[in-house]
Every structure is written in C-alpha cells, then in structure tokens.
Amino acid sequence: MNIGTNDIGSPGYKKEDLLANYNTILTQIGEKLPDCKVFVMAYYPINAKADFPPIDKSKKEEMFKTRTNQAISDANELIKELAKRHGYEFFFVKRV
Numbered sequence: 247m248n249i250g251t252n253d254i255g256s257p258g259y260k261k262e263d264l265l266a267n268y269n270t271i272l273t274q275i276g277e278k279l280p281d282c283k284v285f286v287m288a289y290y291p292i293n294a295k296a297d298f299p300p301i302d303k304s305k306k307e308e309m310f311k312t313r314t315n316q317a318i319s320d321a322n323e324l325i326k327e328l329a330k331r332h333g334y335e336f337f338f339v340k341r342v
Contacts, residue, residue, distance in 0.1 A: 248287040254321060255313030265324050272332045286329040288338040289318045 249271065250264050275284055294310040301309075322338075329336035 247284060248289065250321075251289050251313075251318075254289070254317050255309045255311075257308065257312075259312040259317075261317070261321055261324060264321060265328060268325060269328055272328065272334065276332060284329075284332070284334040286325060286334050286336045288322045288325070288336065290339065291315050291318060 250268060253259060253264050253267070272284070272286075275282060292310070292313060292315060294306075294314075326336045
C-alpha cells in the first residue's frame with residue numbers, strides 16, 4: 247500500500263493531515279478486513295529535475311514546492327510509526 251504521495255505535492259500540504267488520512271484508511275482496513283495482511287510501502291524519492299512527462303514550468307514549480315525529498319523522508323518516518331501501531335509491515339524499496 248502506498249497512498250498520499252500526491253498530497254505531499256499539493257498546495258496547503260500538512261503532514262498532520264496526511265497522517266490522519268492514512269490512519270483512517272489503516273483503521274478501516276483493520277476493522278473491515280481483520281485477516282488482511284497489509285504491507286505499507288515507503289514513499290520513493292523524487293527527481294524534480296527530470297522532465298518526464300514534460301509539464302509546464304510553473305506547474306512543476308508548484309508541484310515540487312512541498313514535494314521535496316525532505317518532506318518525503320519526514321512522511322516516511324511518520325507512516326512507518328503508524329504502520330507499526332497498526333501491526334502492519336512497513337518497507338523501503340532500495341535501489342540497486
């Protein structure tokens with residue numbers, strides 16, 4: 247499961263809101279599907295300099311104003327703790 251990464255790039259982004267939304271979803275999964283094995287995947291880093299697909303410069307600047315590698319790293323730490331509280335497995339995908 248990997249949700250909310252686009253929220254990090256949204257205007258008005260707050261990590262508290264991201265965490266609350268994620269918590270709501272994990273809680274609902276636990277209540278409605280108690281036998282479901284959930285894997286929570288870390289957010290992957292961004293490359294704000296890449297040009298795929300080509301997007302308008304102003305849109306790109308807006309998108310990466312809050313969606314930074316530091317914000318993603320901070321969110322990963324919060325989501326990791328949240329997954330642990332719910333008893334779900336959290337993992338990073340490492341590049342080789």
